[in-house]
Amino acid sequence: MNEAAERDAPSPTDEFVKGLWRENPVFVTVLGMCPTLAVSNTARNALAMGLATTFVLALSGAAISAVRRFVPPQVRIATYIVIIASFVTAVEYAIQALSLDLHKALGAFIALIVVNCQILGRAEAFASKNGVVVSMLDGLGTGAGFTLALACLGTVREILGSGTLFGVELFGAGFQPWVLLVLPSGGFFTLAAWLILFNYFKTRPARRAEPEAAR
């Protein structure tokens, strides 16, 4: 019985990879929409927010896993929030030290990483029940999936909304930018388009298997 359970237990690689595709926080679980919509107006902002969130996810996951046996259930949420907020504060200082322009562009959304529900979600659903290394891998995978999704949105919104990518002009002076895409409403439209595309590819194997099963 134990051997079977061990055989079925996901490997550390699975814990990392699942956040990229099967449990992608933006395209599958649709969590953390506030920064996803607000900070994906340029590829640079999206990438920076994704990396900052990944850092917090990985380190807070490891820290919460490390203290899980010492934290009574009654005070677990308060403890997790204190740990997450501490890493977010450290990230905010690091971004200010790296680039004031980037800090200016991300604005209040760096501090709001604290209330990003996917971070508390991973803490509660995974890190509080698993070991330090796999919790860190789970955080890294979820963060990588979040970064990938934000980069997808940021790239489309910047190219079509501003005619640039990472600030580099792509089209000539005749290009008329689709300003709507860099506005908040453009975030919703771009997210919807990516969700349709993502789900099309995600459900394709099942759709292909259906006619064969019917035969």
Place this chain on the structure above:
Amino acid sequence: MTAPVAPPPASPTSAWSMYRALVGTGAVCGLLIVTAYQITLPRIERNKAEALERAILQVLPGAATSRTFAWVDGQRFEPLAGPARGLPVVHAGFDAAGALVGVAIEGVGMGYQDSIRLLFGYAPATEKVIGLQVLESKETPGLGDKILVDPNFLANFAQLDVAMAPSGDALANPVRAVKHGEKREEWEVDGITGATISSRAGADIVTKSATVWLPRIRADLAAFSAGGDR
């Protein structure tokens, strides 16, 4: 039929274990924050100083160096050697020969979303604003935030009239934003379509700051001559 058996009561968590978890986590996290702050502080301060220096030289075209002056005792300017410690300050820009190009003045006011903090250069010789840069703004991306980068809007502040009234305590013509394409006077700002409130806020901030600082600068202009060495 047997009666359902109630689950055994969970062992109560002692107050001490909760206290230990919260205080222990808080102490370690506090240490983490202080460490991150101490490590990054010198770099953050250097970044801020460099950003301000770049902005000063940008709003004072032709300036090669700058020096910060504090308004002391409500009557005179003095070069500032250390931190401002709450004193109101301006930044004088000097050309390669050491002559005064102008004075960079900070101003803050309400925009569409939040406060806008900007820096503008004032040339006492011509009584004009000669450059402007937005230091902080949270205006709407794609609309209000055009005041940061729109070349036509920023060109308004290359030669903007801020001459003082004969009374010496107000501008002869307050700076005001007008609709795009309707600028007629030297003290008017050609606004940005789609960023009307932000354009108007920029003009109002310049008027407000100029009304406070220009009489002071004109009253003690000698303080800035020769790089501030009286």
